[in-house]
Amino acid sequence: MSVRKVLTFGDKFLREKAKDVHKVSRKIQDLVTDLLDTMYAQNGVGLAAPQIGEGYRVFVIDVSVGEEPLNPIVFINPKIIKKSGATISREGCLSFPQAFTDVRRYSDVMVKAMDRKGRSFVLEAHDGTLLARAIQHEYDHLDGILFVDHAINRFEAEEELTKNNLPALEIDKMLDEPELEEKINDLLESADTEEEIEDAK
Ligand code: ZN
Numbered sequence: 001m002s003v004r005k006v007l008t009f010g011d012k013f014l015r016e017k018a019k020d021v022h023k024v025s026r027k028i029q030d031l032v033t034d035l036l037d038t039m040y041a042q043n044g045v046g047l048a049a050p051q052i053g054e055g056y057r058v059f060v061i062d063v064s065v066g067e068e069p070l071n072p073i074v075f076i077n078p079k080i081i082k083k084s085g086a087t088i089s090r091e092g093c094l095s096f097p098q099a100f101t102d103v104r105r106y107s108d109v110m111v112k113a114m115d116r117k118g119r120s121f122v123l124e125a126h127d128g129t130l131l132a133r134a135i136q137h138e139y140d141h142l143d144g145i146l147f148v149d150h151a152i153n154r155f156e157a158e159e160e161l162t163k164n165n166l167p168a169l170e171i172d173k174m175l176d177e178p179e180l181e182e183k184i185n186d187l188l189e190s191a192d193t194e195e196e197i198e199d200a201k
Pocket of ligand 1: 032092137
């Protein structure tokens with residue numbers, strides 16, 4: 001099929017909520033192919049339909065990151081049915097060229113979805129692996145949520161956007177995540193303590 005144009009941050013479509021797929025039709029299968037072609041062309045780890053201007057609840061992930069064999073996973077109408085733990089995730093996004101920042105994520109997720117043939121599957125990803133984090137990142141795109149909305153350090157995120165000629169953070173979209181925040185503060189504190197112990201030696 002074809003490599004499609006990826007919308008960049010500032011495009012209002014990225015903030016829209018995508019709609020459920022009612023039937024895994026030829027059109028949806030073509031959309032999946034375009035998502036994969038576009039993701040691989042851009043060396044991405046994941047891509048969601050809204051990023052190419054298609055408002056359907058579909059995303060693709062491949063965490064093999066350029067290694068053979070490719071291992072694409074297609075998610076249609078995904079639902080995150082369990083999430084727990086917390087992790088700090090350094091993320092970028094094909095809709096935010098060159099910009100990276102640390103964001104809050106769950107470390108473990110269980111997701112239910114359909115594959116490109118319309119077959120239902122359940123997938124678990126644990127320990128803050130790239131897959132666990134990518135699922136949350138791509139899932140968010142279906143609800144118009146972007147990775148910077150989860151930024152741990154708002155100032156660092158803002159600097160990254162400015163440096164890469166992207167629009168300013170949308171402060172009103174930033175998420176309040178007290179539970180995750182608390183767990184991540186604990187992680188950061190224990191990291192500091194380890195450093196202090198190391199320094200004291
Ligand atoms: Zn993204």
